[in-house]
Amino acid sequence: MIIRPLTHYEREAVRSFYLSLSPDDRRKRFCSTVSDDTISKYADRMNFNRDTVLGAFDERMLLVGIAELVHGPGASEMAFSVRPDMRGQKIGTKLLQKLVQRAQMCSVAKVFVQFLSDNTPMRKMASRAGLSVDTVDGESYAARELAEPSSEELAHWHMEENLSRGGYFGTLGLPRWGLLADRSANTKLLEDLAPAD
Ligand SMILES: CC(C)(COP(=O)(O)OP(=O)(O)OC[C@H]1O[C@@H](n2cnc3c(N)ncnc32)[C@H](O)[C@@H]1OP(=O)(O)O)[C@@H](O)C(=O)NCCC(=O)NCCS
Numbered sequence: 001m002i003i004r005p006l007t008h009y010e011r012e013a014v015r016s017f018y019l020s021l022s023p024d025d026r027r028k029r030f031c032s033t034v035s036d037d038t039i040s041k042y043a044d045r046m047n048f049n050r051d052t053v054l055g056a057f058d059e060r061m062l063l064v065g066i067a068e069l070v071h072g073p074g075a076s077e078m079a080f081s082v083r084p085d086m087r088g089q090k091i092g093t094k095l096l097q098k099l100v101q102r103a104q105m106c107s108v109a110k111v112f113v114q115f116l117s118d119n120t121p122m123r124k125m126a127s128r129a130g131l132s133v134d135t136v137d138g139e140s141y142a143a144r145e146l147a148e149p150s151s152e153e154l155a156h157w158h159m160e161e162n163l164s165r166g167g168y169f170g171t172l173g174l175p176r177w178g179l180l181a182d183r184s185a186n187t188k189l190l191e192d193l194a195p196a197d
Pocket of ligand 1 (some may be wrong): 025028029030035078079080081082083086087088089090091092093096113115119120121122124125128
């Protein structure tokens with residue numbers, strides 16, 4: 001399982017992911033009934049630079065889960081969605097851990113998540129990650145204050161991030177870099193690219 005930040009180039013994958021959810025899953029994710037049009041507009045508005053959008057990918061590199069961290073004054077809101085047939089495998093838990101860690105490393109003071117009070121998996125996930133849960137009128141609000149990271153934690157996190165990025169791009173790029181590193185193949189590639197007379 002690879003978990004990494006998504007970029008705006010992946011907006012269509014995010015839109016398709018949310019559009020594929022059933023009405024009940026949409027209600028759980030967005031805490032209200034949402035139409036295709038509302039989801040599409042939501043995907044258009046997502047800001048991949050300002051906020052954090054993490055994607056979880058299976059071994060075929062298909063998007064199977066999304067976690068969002070949207071920055072607000074004083075606190076940042078988290079939201080989660082895992083593809084229905086992939087639930088119960090701790091993907092949600094891993095996304096939550098990564099998102100809280102990323103928030104802390106970015107000096108976010110407080111994170112919170114809102115969900116319907118009958119959403120047992122989300123409640124369990126939040127409690128396990130140390131968020132305290134309050135429920136009022138059928139809606140739950142779970143929050144946790146985050147401490148400033150130490151310089152050691154920051155250095156460790158940056159190293160891990162770079163390694164995982166290297167791992168991901170390395171996997172994608174290996175065959176191509178291998179080809180370019182091979183001198184005979186490289187010569188052939190240059191010949192192929194040369195304009196014909
Ligand atoms: C909430 C959600 C992201 C969890 O994803 P997941 O990958 O299934 O989560 P995990 O496998 O890590 O399970 C989280 C916890 O829920 C429990 N759980 C999973 N499915 C469950 C079920 N059907 N009933 C009860 N508990 C369940 C797990 O045992 C785990 O608890 P534990 O840590 O005490 O063992 C997923 O259910 C989902 O996408 N729901 C719809 C969207 C949503 O509700 N979002 C939250 C509001 S933003």
